[in-house]
Every structure is written in C-alpha cells, then in structure tokens.
Amino acid sequence: MGDGVRWPTPPVEGQSWRKESKKKCEFHRDIGHSTKDCYTLRREIRCMYEQGELSHLLPRGGKQQDKASSKKPMTPATCTKIINVITGGSDLNGLTYSAAKRCATETKGDRADTSCRVSHSDLPTVAFDEEDIHDSQEHHDALIITLSMVNCTVRKVLIDTGSSVNLIMLKTIENMGFSEKDLQKKTIPLVGFSGETANSLGEIVIPTYAGGINKQVRYLVIDRPSTYNVILGRPWLHLMKAVPSTYHQCVKFPEPWEVEKVRGDQEEARGCYKKALKCTASPPP
Structure with missing residues (x-):
C-alpha cells in the first residue's frame, strides 16, 4: 500500500492485556483484533480506491472501467420489416439519383482502392466537452450563428444538417447590395420534409x-417569407469540414493551426422560434 495510506502509530510495548489476545492485525502490527475485522484498514482501502491509487490492482484498469463493465447494452428489438425510402437529390451538390447510383457502384467495386482518398492527418481532432456548453440549462434550441459575408455581418444563419443545399433569402442579398441581375438563372425545385415544393430564383456565389477561412460558397436564392436570412446545409458543412453540435450550441472547424469555433446565439434562436409561431398562427375568428 506504500505511502498512500495513513499507517497507525506503532504499539507500545509492555502492556499486559495485549499478551492475552490471540488475534493479530497486520495493519496495526498489534494484537487485539484480526486483520479482516480491522475497520480502520477498510476505511483506508476505500479512500485509496476512490482516489484511484489502487487502479493497478483492479480488473480492466480501474474504478471507471470496472463500473462501466457492470452495465450492458440493451438488446435491440427483433426486426420484423425493413422500410426503404427512395429520394432524389439536387444538381447543386451532385446528388442526383443517377450520380448516387453510379457512386454506389464505384464504391462497391473499389473498396480496396484507397489511393484517391484525401488524407486529413494534418488536421486536429474535433471534440466537444463540457467546457463548450455556454448554458447548462436543458434546451432544444436550433443552432443559429452570425457570419461575415462579403463586407456584411449576417445574423440569423441557421445550421441545418438536414438540408442538401445552401439557401439565402432574396431580401438578404438585396440588403447586401445584390439584385436579381447578379443571379445565375437556374430554377431548381426545392422539396420540404412534408412534400411542399418551392422553386429557386437562381444561384449566387458569395x-x-x-x-478563420474565407470560402466561395454557392447559394440557391429563394423568395419566401422566412425567419432566417441564410440556411447553411451539408454542402457548406462538408466544404468547411465543420462539425456542428446543437447541444453544445457551437460549430467547430478543424484547421492546420487549431480547431476554430463559432458559438451559437440561443437568444436569437428563441426569437426566430417565436417569430415562426406568430407567422404560422391562424387569425382569430
């Protein structure tokens, strides 16, 4: 047990009652009680165990793993049916049905060929921890950030991992100094999660x-009422190699020098939510 334990004071020789006991404690180096019945020794062992000083004596490396090993994952329910959903993609990010089918065929035939893969070994690892949490209260807020676009600071930018395109509102680009003449005319049908369709006015690169990185990002422009100025989808996230976390309310970018972080604005997110509720509320009869 070494120096990590508080050893008791050595016994005083010459006490007559000690000679009458047949029990001996190796911890106290004295007689009167047995080692297995020594409460002082038990307290010292528990204290060292909680401090992790006895981890080398425990199976699988210590206290934390010993606790984790006692928990077993839940058994999944028996699968009775398989539901497949077939969806089309977008010409904007190359995810058309034919392109997806061709990519799947090439991937299946060239699984062993890794020569064309891009190496990201020089980039730091992106991780989230408790220090990234700005507000410890439970929330369900969307990730709303503020970005610099051209020479403008644009607020109410929604990070949406479910969107296959980057969207910007017509009113937003007009406030930035652009007009419909600056758009590349390209009408693309945009389908929402409930099946409603809206056509884009065109696309623009901003x-x-x-x-810490300035990227030329391609956006589809739509003329629809929205609580957001910009919606950044998977094309922008993949372009930046960004990892968002709605729980931690931030998005991180791995760069060669360090991991950059843009924090979300929860007050802005809640304001957008309240505005959306007002827009969708039916008028009183």
Whole structure:
C-alpha cells in the first residue's frame, strides 16, 4: 500500500492485556483484533480506491472501467420489416439519383482502392466537452450563428444538417447590395420534409468567412417569407469540414493551426422560434 495510506502509530510495548489476545492485525502490527475485522484498514482501502491509487490492482484498469463493465447494452428489438425510402437529390451538390447510383457502384467495386482518398492527418481532432456548453440549462434550441459575408455581418444563419443545399433569402442579398441581375438563372425545385415544393430564383456565389477561412460558397436564392436570412446545409458543412453540435450550441472547424469555433446565439434562436409561431398562427375568428 506504500505511502498512500495513513499507517497507525506503532504499539507500545509492555502492556499486559495485549499478551492475552490471540488475534493479530497486520495493519496495526498489534494484537487485539484480526486483520479482516480491522475497520480502520477498510476505511483506508476505500479512500485509496476512490482516489484511484489502487487502479493497478483492479480488473480492466480501474474504478471507471470496472463500473462501466457492470452495465450492458440493451438488446435491440427483433426486426420484423425493413422500410426503404427512395429520394432524389439536387444538381447543386451532385446528388442526383443517377450520380448516387453510379457512386454506389464505384464504391462497391473499389473498396480496396484507397489511393484517391484525401488524407486529413494534418488536421486536429474535433471534440466537444463540457467546457463548450455556454448554458447548462436543458434546451432544444436550433443552432443559429452570425457570419461575415462579403463586407456584411449576417445574423440569423441557421445550421441545418438536414438540408442538401445552401439557401439565402432574396431580401438578404438585396440588403447586401445584390439584385436579381447578379443571379445565375437556374430554377431548381426545392422539396420540404412534408412534400411542399418551392422553386429557386437562381444561384449566387458569395464569399463567406468563418473559422478563420474565407470560402466561395454557392447559394440557391429563394423568395419566401422566412425567419432566417441564410440556411447553411451539408454542402457548406462538408466544404468547411465543420462539425456542428446543437447541444453544445457551437460549430467547430478543424484547421492546420487549431480547431476554430463559432458559438451559437440561443437568444436569437428563441426569437426566430417565436417569430415562426406568430407567422404560422391562424387569425382569430
């Protein structure tokens, strides 16, 4: 047990009652009680165990893993049917049905060929911990950030991992100094999760600064009432190699020098939610 334990004071020789006991404690180096019945020794062992000083004597490396090993994952329910959903993609990010089918065929035939893969070994690892949590209260807020686009600071930018395109509102680009003449005319049908369809007015490339990097980002322009100025989908996230976390309310970008972070604005997110409720509320009879 070494120096990590508080050893008791050595016994005083010459006490007559000690000679009458046949029990001996190795911890106290004295007689009167047995080692297995020594409460002082039990307290010292428990204290060292909680401090992790006895981890080398425990199976699987210590206290934390010993607790984890006692928990077993739940058994999944028996699968009775398989539901497949077939969806089309978008010409904007190359995810058309034919392109997806061709990509799947090439991937299946060239699983062993890794020569064309891009190496990201120089980039730091992106991780989230408790220090990233700005507000410890439980929430269900969307991830709303503020970005610099051209020479403008654009607020109410929604990070949406469910969107296959980057969207920007017509009113937003007009406030930035653009007009419909600056758009590349390209009408693309955009389908929402409930099946409603809206056609884009065109597309525009706008320099977007985030995480210490300025990227030329392509947006589809739509003329619809929205609580957001910009919706950034998977094309922008993959372009930036960004990892968002709605729980931690931030998005991180791995760069060669360090991991950059853009924090979300929860007050802005709740304001957008309240505005959306007002827009969708039916008028009183």
